[in-house]
Amino acid sequence: MKKMQYDEKSPKLLNSIVCAIDILGFSQMILDSCQTGLGNKLLSEINYLIEKNKNCIVPDKYSQGKIKIFTDNMVVAYPIDYDGESELNEILGNVAEYQFNLALEGLFVRGGISIGEFYINEDIVFGPALLDAHYQESEIACYPRIVLDDKTVEQLQRHIQNYNKMPEDHIILIDTDGKWFIGYLNTIFKYFKDCSNEYEFEMVKIKLLEKHKEKLEEMLTKHKENIFVWDKYVWTANYHNFFCDLYFPQEKDLKIAKHLLLSWPRQISTGDF
Incomplete structure (x- = not known):
């Protein structure tokens, strides 16, 4: 048919x-x-x-x-x-x-x-x-x-x-x-899925996640003074970290640092005048 x-x-x-x-x-x-x-x-x-x-x-x-x-x-x-x-x-x-x-x-x-x-x-x-x-x-x-x-x-x-x-x-x-x-x-699991070398396949996945992390960190830094835009990349960074915790719990360096995902107030100092 x-x-x-x-x-x-x-x-x-x-x-x-x-x-x-x-x-x-x-x-x-x-x-x-x-x-x-x-x-x-x-x-x-x-x-x-x-x-x-x-x-x-x-x-x-x-x-x-x-x-x-x-x-x-x-x-x-x-x-x-x-x-x-x-x-x-x-x-x-x-x-x-x-x-x-x-x-x-x-x-x-x-x-x-x-x-x-x-x-x-x-x-x-x-x-x-x-x-x-x-x-x-x-x-x-x-x-x-x-x-x-x-x-x-x-x-x-x-x-x-x-x-x-x-x-x-x-x-x-x-x-x-x-x-x-x-x-x-999850797309990373499609890359070289039939690769017989498991170590090589694992390294490819880690390299891809490292690149994803790098791009997100660029966006978080670039938009840190625009809370409306910055918040969108915070969401994506949290998703990235969730994925790393789920599938690569031993690779701590793959995660995006928490200080990039938080916005803290500060006290007024003489340098503000």
């Missing part, structure tokens, strides 16, 4: 899983780079990074997934066949890899995922699932996380119950506010 797919010639809404993604702080990056004469440099870097990493979203010609990019905004969609298990697993894993790869370059993203009617072609993205995914991204995510809306959570719960297994590599986490989100750091 032919798989469901978006028809370029005859637009029709299909039940789909849709993800909307936005790069955190990108508007300010554009303003800053153009004011300092570095607009073309930023444009070139962003173009390179998106081209380099977008293939992990729709990795091969056999995938029915579609992608639409507008600079820092991305919409990814997969039409759903049968119970949607394979499409859900595919989009979660692929989006996690994209999020992880950008984070290693110092670009942190937020996003939302929803399920519903949707259509996409070269010229248009359309449907209530897009509106719901965008709402999750712009109003609910807040931090550099990609959250699942209630419909997606319910679908995932059905799959867990029906197949008696958790999503691949435990990629979904539940935040303190109850929101389900993609734990993108």
